[in-house]
Amino acid sequence: MSIKAFTRPFTQQEPINQEAIDAATKVLKSGRLHRYNTIENELSEAALLEEEYATYQQSKYCLACASGGYAMSVALKAAGLKLGESVLTNTFTLAPVPGAISNAGGNPIFVEITKDLILDLEDLSKKAEESGARFLLISHMRGHLVDMDQLMEIVNENNLILIEDCAHTMGAQWKDQRSGNFGLAGCFSTQTYKHLNSGEGGLLTSNDEEFMARAIIYSGSYMLYEMHGAAPSSKVFEDIRLETPNYSGRMDNLRASILRPQLKNLEKNITRWNERYQVVETALKEIKGIEVPLRYEEERYVGSSIQFRLPGINVTEAELFIKKNKELGVELKWFGNDDPIGFTSNHKSWKYVGRQQLNKSDEILSSLFDLRLPLTFSIDDCMHLSKIIIECSSEFIKH
Ligand SMILES: *Cc1c(COP(=O)(O)O)cnc(C)c1O
Secondary structure (H helix, E strand, O other): OOOOOOOOOOOOOOOOOOHHHHHHHHHHHHHHOOOOOOOOOOHHHHHHHHHHHHHOOOOOOOEEOHHHHHOOOOOHOOOOOOOOEEEEOOOOOOOOHHHHHHHHOOOEEEOOOOOOOOOOOOHHHHHHHOOOOOOEEEOHHHHHHOOOOHHHHHHOOOOOOOEOOOOOOOOOEEEEOOOOOOEEEEEOOOOOOOOOOOOOOOEEOOOOHHHHHHHHOOOOOOHHHHHHOOOOOOOHHHHOOOOOOOOEEEOOOOHHHHHHHHHOOOHHHHHHHHHHHHHHHHHHHHHOOOEEEOOOOOEEEOOOEEEEEEEOOOOOHHHHHHHHHOOOOOOEEOOOOOEEEEEEOHHHHHHOOOOOOOOOHHHHHHHHHEEEEOOOHHHHHHHHHHHHHHHHHHHHHOO
C-alpha cells in the first residue's frame, strides 16, 4: 500500500483551556472543593454551573452530579421507578445505560434499531404495548436522533415517561428544541470523551419541580438544597425531603470550575466537530458499498464521532478490516463482537439482563464500525483517515 500511516491518537482531546485552569487554581487555593463549602453569600462553582447549564439547555432546572450514568439512575428513581419494573431502551447503546437501569432496580427491555442507528419505532410501539412498561430511557447513541415528532406520538399514546440519555447529543437539536427537553428529563455526561470534559461528571435537566427536588435530595444534598443553582423553590422540598434517601453522587467545585469556561466554547466546538464529520462523511458516502447513516433535515447533530457499515461483511473479514486499518494507524470500533472490547459493548455481553432476541439489531451491528473525531484532528487529518478507511475497505465491499 502506498498510503502513509495515520499517526494521531484517537483518544486525545484538546487541553483544558487557560481560563478553566485559572478557575480550577482559584478553587484549589480556596480549599473549598465541596459544593456546599461556601463563605458568606458566595455561590459555589457547582451552583453556578447548574444555572449556566440550565440557561444553555433552556430547561428550568439542572442538577450537577457525579456522572452521566448516575444522572440516569437518579432520574429513573426520581421518576418513580419501582423495584423490578421494566424500562424500554435502545439495543444499541453503551454499558452505562443498562447499568443505570439495573442500578435503579429496573429491568431493561431492548428495542431494535434501524440501519440509521436510531430506535425502531415499530418495535417500540409493539414492545410498549406488550410489556405495559411505564418508562422509556432513550439513548441518542452516537448522536443519532430519531424522528422526535413520531417518537413523542408513541410516548403519548402509551403514556410513557420519557428520559433522554444525551451523552452524545449535548448541544444537538430536533427542529428548534434541544435534545433532552422532550420528556421528563435529560441526562448528560461530562466524562472526557463527551462534549465537555471534567474527567467524570453528569448533568440532569428537567422542567418538573417535584422530580428535580427528589433528584437533588437523592444526589446527597444534606438538606442544603437551598444552595443549588437552577433548583425548585424550597417549599417543593417540604413534602419529600424526609422520604427520599441520600445516594451521594454530588459534583464538586473543582470539576464545575473547569466546565463553566468550556460551556462558553461549546457552540464553537460543535461547528468544529461538524466540519470534521462532514469531511469524513462526504468521503465515505462516495464509495458504493460503504453506508453512512442518514440524518434528518430537522436534526442539528454534533459530529464528535462517525459510524459506517460494510453490509454483508462476516466476522473474519471484519476482524481483518479492523487489523488493516490499525496497521495504518486508524482505530476502528466494531459493534459486532459478542465479547466487549474497550467501550464496544453488545447486549449479549450484558448477562445480568435476561437474553433477548434482537435479530434485526444484531445484523446491523455485525457490519457497523465507529470512530471518534476528536478536535485534535485537523481537517487534513480527517481526509487522510478517510482515505485509509476507503483503501482498506475495497476488498470487503460486496457488490
Ligand atoms: C458515556 C455515556 C454515558 C454516561 O457515561 P458516564 O461515563 O457515566 O458519564 C451514557 N450513555 C452513553 C451512550 C455514553 O456513551
